[in-house]
Amino acid sequence: MRIGTRTQRFQESMIREMTRLAMRHGAINLSQGYPDFGPPPQVLEAAAQALGEGLNQYTVTWGYPPLRERLAQLYTQALGWPVDPDVHVTVTCGVTEAITVAMLALLDPGDQILILEPAHENFRPSAILADAEPVPIPLEAPDYRLDVERMEAAITPRTRALLLNTPHNPTGRVFDETEMAGVVDLVTRHDLVLITDEIYDRILYDGRVHVPPGSREGLRERTVTIGGFGKTYAVTGWRLGYLIAPEPLSRAIRPAHDYLTICAPTPLQAGALAALNLPQEYYAQMQADYHARREAMMGVLEEVGFQAIRPEGAYYTLADYTQLPVPQAQWPSQRFAEWLTTEVGVAVVAGVNFYSLPGYGQHTVRFAFPKRLDTLEEAGRRLARLREHSIP
Numbered sequence: 001m002r003i004g005t006r007t008q009r010f011q012e013s014m015i016r017e018m019t020r021l022a023m024r025h026g027a028i029n030l031s032q033g034y035p036d037f038g039p040p041p042q043v044l045e046a047a048a049q050a051l052g053e054g055l056n057q058y059t060v061t062w063g064y065p066p067l068r069e070r071l072a073q074l075y076t077q078a079l080g081w082p083v084d085p086d087v088h089v090t091v092t093c094g095v096t097e098a099i100t101v102a103m104l105a106l107l108d109p110g111d112q113i114l115i116l117e118p119a120h121e122n123f124r125p126s127a128i129l130a131d132a133e134p135v136p137i138p139l140e141a142p143d144y145r146l147d148v149e150r151m152e153a154a155i156t157p158r159t160r161a162l163l164l165n166t167p168h169n170p171t172g173r174v175f176d177e178t179e180m181a182g183v184v185d186l187v188t189r190h191d192l193v194l195i196t197d198e199i200y201d202r203i204l205y206d207g208r209v210h211v212p213p214g215s216r217e218g219l220r221e222r223t224v225t226i227g228g229f230g231k232t233y234a235v236t237g238w239r240l241g242y243l244i245a246p247e248p249l250s251r252a253i254r255p256a257h258d259y260l261t262i263c264a265p266t267p268l269q270a271g272a273l274a275a276l277n278l279p280q281e282y283y284a285q286m287q288a289d290y291h292a293r294r295e296a297m298m299g300v301l302e303e304v305g306f307q308a309i310r311p312e313g314a315y316y317t318l319a320d321y322t323q324l325p326v327p328q329a330q331w332p333s334q335r336f337a338e339w340l341t342t343e344v345g346v347a348v349v350a351g352v353n354f355y356s357l358p359g360y361g362q363h364t365v366r367f368a369f370p371k372r373l374d375t376l377e378e379a380g381r382r383l384a385r386l387r388e389h390s391i392p
């Protein structure tokens with residue numbers, strides 16, 4: 001039987017595979033980025049109430065109307081232009097769907113999209129599903145700064161878009177004013193569409209604030225702003241995200257969403273509305289909790305001998321393991337990640353999985369720390385065996 005080749009151009013997610021390996025071996029799962037604590041009770045109650053009260057059928061394809069209204073209100077403020085819930089807002093099945101439908105609608109076969117690497121594993125397959133060509137631009141260790149000259153050099157007549165994720169997974173970078181000024185200049189001069197992934201917009205450290213790229217002068221007409229509920233409210237399994245786009249882009253994207261998924265789950269959208277109505281104290285407490293988790297994670301890694309970057313946002317750190325006092329410290333990163341999972345009992349993701357560029361990401365692994373402090377402490381106890389030479 002003849003089988004199509006599109007999906008043969010990428011492999012299954014190694015992040016999700018590491019979770020399966022962690023489950024088989026009883027490892028503490030610091031591989032996949034999801035919380036091991038629950039969502040706020042008000043959010044759960046709102047979703048349960050919606051189920052009980054009959055919000056169980058398809059809702060409007062573009063999203064449950066009260067949720068779209070609230071998003072429009074919030075993004076009118078955040079983006080600085082009048083966001084209309086009926087024109088500009090689409091609720092999707094996760095950020096993953098939002099990125100995929102944006103690419104399906106805005107890119108033609110053969111068009112190129114610039115993707116910074118290291119990158120969340122889903123970006124490249126999304127571009128390939130759209131028959132577009134992902135063009136990787138490296139962020140170089142140890143600073144992982146955005147190199148606009150390098151991006152400029154990669155531009156060809158086929159370059160149509162830039163995908164920008166900030167706060168960034170897996171480096172924890174929050175791109176600063178200088179880097180963002182370079183992005184504005186680049187995308188406007190080359191008439192590119194900017195697709196943003198701002199799923200970690202509420203997880204920031206040391207007093208940083210998130211400025212949505214689409215709020216910047218010159219970017220309003222060309223930016224698809226994408227956000228999600230999974231990380232901020234600890235509901236990654238609900239599969240809820242959204243995109244805000246100017247009218248011509250929104251008009252093009254909405255049919256892709258319509259025919260791919262019809263709509264995102266209705267009762268969970270009612271839960272998401274309750275999430276957006278949480279008081280400011282929720283965010284203040286969440287930031288304080290994430291600071292504590294970051295300190296716990298960094299403390300463990302430093303103590304054991306990893307050289308890890310201190311995240312500015314999001315909840316990951318990429319850690320170099322070559323200075324560990326074990327022979328495995330010289331192994332390539334996939335083998336090291338599997339060994340750490342199966343023999344030490346702490347699951348991580350190999351740095352190479354965040355790159356399509358050959359030679360990048362070796363000798364690093366990603367730790368995800370959206371975890372209870374006792375989970376991180378237990379990971380610390382297990383990792384301490386690396387220092388004590390008590391690993392088989």
Ligand SMILES: Cc1ncc(COP(=O)(O)O)c(C=O)c1O
Pocket residue numbers: 033093094095096097120165169197199228229230236239240241
């Ligand atoms: C940068 C980034 N974008 C998107 C996603 C997936 O988002 P969702 O679960 O809303 O599809 C993740 C998940 O880890 C991520 O890190």
